[in-house]
Each structure stands twice: as structure tokens, then as C-alpha cells.
Amino acid sequence: MARRTAAEADVSVTLLTYNAGPLLARVLKAIHEQETARRFEIVAVDSGSTDGTLAVLAQYDAHVTEIPQREFDFGLTRDLVFEESSGRVVVCLSQDAVPAHERWLDSLVAPLDDPAIAASCGRSVPDPDRAYAQFVWERNGLFYFTREMRAFVAKYGRGLSNANSAVRREVWERLRFGAQPIGEDFRFQTKLSAAGLAIAFPDGAEVLHHHAYTLRSLYKRCRNEGLGLRALDCAYGGKDLLHDCANRTVWRAWARELVRGNLRAPASLLFPIVRPSAVFVGSALARGYLR
Incomplete structure (x- = not known):
């Protein structure tokens, strides 16, 4: 389906892009191939791409706003891309999250036809065509084993992810995301909770999306998550660190993955120590985010 003009859009599919690489064309092609009666537009904010990302966005008729990377x-x-869009429903999609099928958009947006639902969030599933394998601790469901995430889920429920989500525009206009270097989706979820607004997690709204990590990128992500969750009253202290470093469930999983030959990369092998240690540094010691 071709992009509609802003005045005609029912749904805005928004992306934050930066050197998205060849995968972006797959993402945009999958958006255009959606089978839906809903009129939609594609809107992106790009923060200084130099790899041809802007040309790919133009090829798929996306409306693009450019900002310097430092900004x-x-x-x-995220607030800016919402401002640049026009749909009554705004979809957030990661630049490397490929809609899994032609009914993805309808499945993601349909729950918002219920006025009691403020936001919707679809699952991410492994991408069989990606050049790199899914991180083993993401695949086995233990990536977020640490206590600060369990505290967040206990307070706010299953986490909202802007890798694949939809928000009613009128709700965003009331709450907005606000300044947040990382974890803007979790902060927005706390605002939804405080306002008594519901999030739907529909089946059938999957995207193909997974990660791989080096030791450096794993440390950076976990440290920044610790700092972000501290700001949401989910702090992580020394007792949490000691408890999580001795988590028997995680170490049993580590032993199984080791026997299967799945821990060859340093990030995978050292994950049970790196994640809690990095979260602790972010939550207890850090003063700013790593970029």
C-alpha cells in the first residue's frame, strides 16, 4: 500500500533511523505490503545517517526529518517523530524490526479500536534471515533475569517496547515521552499506569527482530538500563548484585548452554556476571549514559 498524504492518514508508522543498513529496505517493503484498509504514512526522524539510509527512505516515500546526531x-x-506524523494512531517500529506478515499492522492497531486501550505492543521473534544469530540469553528468555527488571514488572506489568508498539495520539498528547536518553518506552508505561490506562499485547502482531552483542555493547546496554530503571524507582544495589550473581537458575542454564556449545562468544560466556555488574554500575554509580 502506498503512503498516504498526511491529511489522509489513519495510522502513522514511525521510525528513528541512523545508519540502518540494508535491513531497512526489508522493513519498509514489509510495511508497504501490509493488507489493510487503514490509510497509513511512513514518518522517520534520522539523526545523521551516512550510509544511504536517507535514499532508502525516499525510495519508499517516507516523510523524513533530519537532526544532528548530537541532538x-x-x-x-520520539516526541519529534510523533509531532511530524498525523495519524490518530502512531506506530513505533525499530529500524531493524521487520513486520512478520501482511496482517501485522491491523493486528497491532486493532486493539486501539477499543477506547479502553491506550497502547498496544507486539512481540519480537527471531529473524531466520538475519546475518547473525540471536543472542543466546535473549533466545532462552533470561536476558532480563536481574532484580531491577523483576521490580519493574511487579509494579507495572509486562514491559512496553517501542521496537513494535502503537499509541493512541490523544494519549501521547496528554503524556508525551519527554527527555529520556534510553528506556523512553518504560517511562511512558509508568505514565500510562499512573493515568490508569491499559496496554494490549495482541497475538499476530509479531516482528522479526533479535540482537547480538559484543562484550562492550552488552555492558553499555545493561549499564544504561540500570541507570534508566533507577530513575523509575527500580534501583539496584549491592544485595541485588550478590543475589543475581548467585542465581542458580541462570547458572544451570549457563551449564546447559556451555555443554551445547552455545557460549563461544565472550558476551555469551560472561553474561551471568556482566549483566548484574553493569546494571549495578548504572544504577548505583553512574551519573550519565554511555553513548
């Missing part, structure tokens, strides 16, 4: 902030840039 990027997940919360404020």
Missing part, C-alpha cells in the same frame, strides 16, 4: 535523545526524538 538525539530517545524520548525527545
Whole structure:
């Protein structure tokens, strides 16, 4: 389906892009191939791409706003792409999240036809065509084993992810994301909770999306998550660190994965120590985010 003009859009599919690489064309092609009666537009904010990302966005008739990389902030840039869009429903999609099938958009947006639902969030599933394998601790469901995430889920429920979500525009206009260097989706979820607004997690709204990590990128992500969750009253202290480093469930999984030959990469092998240690540094010691 071709992009509609802003005045005609029912749904805005928004992306925050930066050197998205060849995968972006797959993402945009999958959006255009959606089988839906809903009129939609594609809107992106790009923060200084130099790899041809802008040309690919133009090829798929996306409306693009450019900002310097130094100005990027997940919360404020997310607000900007919402401002540049026009649909009564705004979809957030990661630049490397490929809609899994032609009914993805309808499945993601349909729950918002219920006025009691403020936001919707679809699952991410492994991409069989990706050049790199899914991180083993993501695949086995233990990536977020640490206590700060369990505290968040206990307070707010299953986590909202802007890798694949939809928000009613009128709700965003009331709450907005605000300045948030990382974890703007979790902060927005706390605002939804405080306002008594519901999130749907529909089946059938999957995207193909997974990660791989080096030791450096794993440490950076976990440290930043610790800092972000501290700001949401989910702090992580020394007792949490000691408890999680001795988590028997995680170490049993580590032993199984080791026997299967799945821990060859340093990030995978050292994950049970790196994640809690990095979260602790972010939550207890850090003063700013790593970029």
C-alpha cells in the first residue's frame, strides 16, 4: 500500500533511523505490503545517517526529518517523530524490526479500536534471515533475569517496547515521552499506569527482530538500563548484585548452554556476571549514559 498524504492518514508508522543498513529496505517493503484498509504514512526522524539510509527512505516515500546526531535523545526524538506524523494512531517500529506478515499492522492497531486501550505492543521473534544469530540469553528468555527488571514488572506489568508498539495520539498528547536518553518506552508505561490506562499485547502482531552483542555493547546496554530503571524507582544495589550473581537458575542454564556449545562468544560466556555488574554500575554509580 502506498503512503498516504498526511491529511489522509489513519495510522502513522514511525521510525528513528541512523545508519540502518540494508535491513531497512526489508522493513519498509514489509510495511508497504501490509493488507489493510487503514490509510497509513511512513514518518522517520534520522539523526545523521551516512550510509544511504536517507535514499532508502525516499525510495519508499517516507516523510523524513533530519537532526544532528548530537541532538538525539530517545524520548525527545520520539516526541519529534510523533509531532511530524498525523495519524490518530502512531506506530513505533525499530529500524531493524521487520513486520512478520501482511496482517501485522491491523493486528497491532486493532486493539486501539477499543477506547479502553491506550497502547498496544507486539512481540519480537527471531529473524531466520538475519546475518547473525540471536543472542543466546535473549533466545532462552533470561536476558532480563536481574532484580531491577523483576521490580519493574511487579509494579507495572509486562514491559512496553517501542521496537513494535502503537499509541493512541490523544494519549501521547496528554503524556508525551519527554527527555529520556534510553528506556523512553518504560517511562511512558509508568505514565500510562499512573493515568490508569491499559496496554494490549495482541497475538499476530509479531516482528522479526533479535540482537547480538559484543562484550562492550552488552555492558553499555545493561549499564544504561540500570541507570534508566533507577530513575523509575527500580534501583539496584549491592544485595541485588550478590543475589543475581548467585542465581542458580541462570547458572544451570549457563551449564546447559556451555555443554551445547552455545557460549563461544565472550558476551555469551560472561553474561551471568556482566549483566548484574553493569546494571549495578548504572544504577548505583553512574551519573550519565554511555553513548
